[in-house]
Amino acid sequence: MTWVMNNLELILDLTLQHIRLSLLPIVLGFVIALPLGWLAFRYRLTRGLVLTLVGLLYTIPSLALFVVLPPLLGIGFLSEANVLIALTIYAVAIMARSVADALASVDPDIRQAATAMGYSSWNRFWTVDLPLAGPVLLAGLRVVAVSTVSLLTVGIVVGVQSLGYLFTNGFQRGILASVLTGVVMTVIVALIFDRLLALLGARLMPWTRARERRMATPTAEVTA
Amino acid sequence: MNLFGDAVAWLLDPANWQGSGSIGQRLAEHLAFTSIAVVVGVLIAVPLGWWIGHTGRGKELVVGITGAARALPSFGLIFLFVMLVGIGLRVPAAVVVLMLLAIPPVLAGAYAGFEVIDRRTIDAARAMGMTEWQILWKVEVPLGLPLLFGGLRSAVLQVVATAVLIAYIGLGGLGYDIVQGIQLRRYDQMLGSALLIIALALLLDAIFAILERYSVPRGVRAGRATDVRTTPTGRRATADEPATT
Numbered sequence: 001m002t003w004v005m006n007n008l009e010l011i012l013d014l015t016l017q018h019i020r021l022s023l024l025p026i027v028l029g030f031v032i033a034l035p036l037g038w039l040a041f042r043y044r045l046t047r048g049l050v051l052t053l054v055g056l057l058y059t060i061p062s063l064a065l066f067v068v069l070p071p072l073l074g075i076g077f078l079s080e081a082n083v084l085i086a087l088t089i090y091a092v093a094i095m096a097r098s099v100a101d102a103l104a105s106v107d108p109d110i111r112q113a114a115t116a117m118g119y120s121s122w123n124r125f126w127t128v129d130l131p132l133a134g135p136v137l138l139a140g141l142r143v144v145a146v147s148t149v150s151l152l153t154v155g156i157v158v159g160v161q162s163l164g165y166l167f168t169n170g171f172q173r174g175i176l177a178s179v180l181t182g183v184v185m186t187v188i189v190a191l192i193f194d195r196l197l198a199l200l201g202a203r204l205m206p207w208t209r210a211r212e213r214r215m216a217t218p219t220a221e222v223t224a
Numbered sequence: 225m226n227l228f229g230d231a232v233a234w235l236l237d238p239a240n241w242q243g244s245g246s247i248g249q250r251l252a253e254h255l256a257f258t259s260i261a262v263v264v265g266v267l268i269a270v271p272l273g274w275w276i277g278h279t280g281r282g283k284e285l286v287v288g289i290t291g292a293a294r295a296l297p298s299f300g301l302i303f304l305f306v307m308l309v310g311i312g313l314r315v316p317a318a319v320v321v322l323m324l325l326a327i328p329p330v331l332a333g334a335y336a337g338f339e340v341i342d343r344r345t346i347d348a349a350r351a352m353g354m355t356e357w358q359i360l361w362k363v364e365v366p367l368g369l370p371l372l373f374g375g376l377r378s379a380v381l382q383v384v385a386t387a388v389l390i391a392y393i394g395l396g397g398l399g400y401d402i403v404q405g406i407q408l409r410r411y412d413q414m415l416g417s418a419l420l421i422i423a424l425a426l427l428l429d430a431i432f433a434i435l436e437r438y439s440v441p442r443g444v445r446a447g448r449a450t451d452v453r454t455t456p457t458g459r460r461a462t463a464d465e466p467a468t469t
Binding site: 055056059060061062063064065067068071077143146147149150151153154157158163164166167168170171174176179180182183186187190191194 | 227228294295296297298299300301303304306307308381384385386388389392393399402403406411414415418419421422425426429
C-alpha cells in the first residue's frame, strides 16, 4: 500500500497513457471492420475471403506481430505506431466477424419492408440495418475494447509505455505491489471502457432497454 | 524484404539447430508448456462444463468466468504468479497461468455444446428409457463435441500465444529468441523466431479446425442434408416453439 501511495503520480500517468493508446485501435478497428463485415455479410465469395483472412490475422501472437510489422510497413520497431497498428489489426479481426453476425441478426422481413417503402440500399443500410444490428455490434465492440486494453500491456516489450510498465519494471526490481497494481488498474480500465460502451449503447438504442425490461420478467421466472 | 531473407537464413542455419538453446529445444519447450497447460485445463473445464450443461445449474458461472477472463492481462499474471510463489517455482506458476487461460474457452465450449441441443432430443432419449448416464454419454457428449472442439481450438491458440511471453521469466520457449534478439539487436533472430511462432499458431489452428469439422456425428451430418430440402416448413415449426420449458 505504501508503494502505491508513493507512486500515485506514476500510476495515474500510466493509466491515462493506457486509456489514450487504447482509444485509437478501438475506434479505428470499428471503422475498418464496418465495410469488411458488410462484405462478409453481403456476398458469399467475399464472406469466405474476409472471414478466413481475419481468422488468420487473429491467430498471430502479439509479440510475433510486433516483430513482423516493422519490416513489412517500414515503421520503427520501438514506435507507438507499431503497437497501435498491431492492436488495430486484432480489433478488426474480432469486429469484422461481429459486424457480419450483427447484420445477419436483422430480420429479413424488416429489410424487405424498408425496400418496399422505397429505401435505396445505401439509405437502408444506415437508417434500418445498422441501428437494428446495434445490440450485436455493441456486444462485439465491448469484447474489442476489453481485449485491446488487456493486450496493450504487452506493448511495453517494444518500449511503448502503458500499465505494462508496472509489470516489467516491478518484476525486475522485485516489487510485488507494482505488478499487482498494474493488473488491477488494467482490469479497472477495461471495466470502465466496458461500462461506458454499455451506457452509450443504452443512450443510442433506447428501444433495447425497453425490450430488456420486458424480457427480464419471463427469464427470471424460468431460472427460478 | 532483405530482413525476411536474413530471418529465413537464420531459421535454416544448421548451427541454430544444435546444442542447448537450439530452435528445436525452444520448440519442444513451447509445445511442452502448451500441451501440459491445455491438458490440465481440459481435465478441469470439460467435466465442469458438461455438468453445468447437463444439469443447467450454474450457467451464470460460465458467463461470468469467460467475461472476466478477457479483462485479465495474461502478461501481468505471469509476473504476478511467479513473484507470489517465488522464482524457484516459476515452472508451475507459468503452467497455472497458461491453464487459467485455457479454462474459459473450453468451459464455454463444453457448456454451449450441451446448451444448443434441442431439448426434445433429450426428452426423447429419456422417454426411450435411457438413464441419465446414457443420455450424457450417448446423446449429449457426441452432439456437443463440435462446439467443445471449437472451444479447445481457441484455448490452444490463446495458450500458444501467451507461452511466447514466458521467456520474460526465464523459461525459454519460442519467445526466448525474440527476447534475446531484442537485447542483442539481432533482427534476423527476432524475425526468424516470430515467423516460426506464427507458423506454429497457424498449423495448430488448422489441426483443430479439422478436428472441429470431423467431430460432427455422422447422424447429424446426414440429418443436415435432408434439412436443406425441408427448410421452409421444418424450420418455422421449430423456431416458433419456445426452446426452454
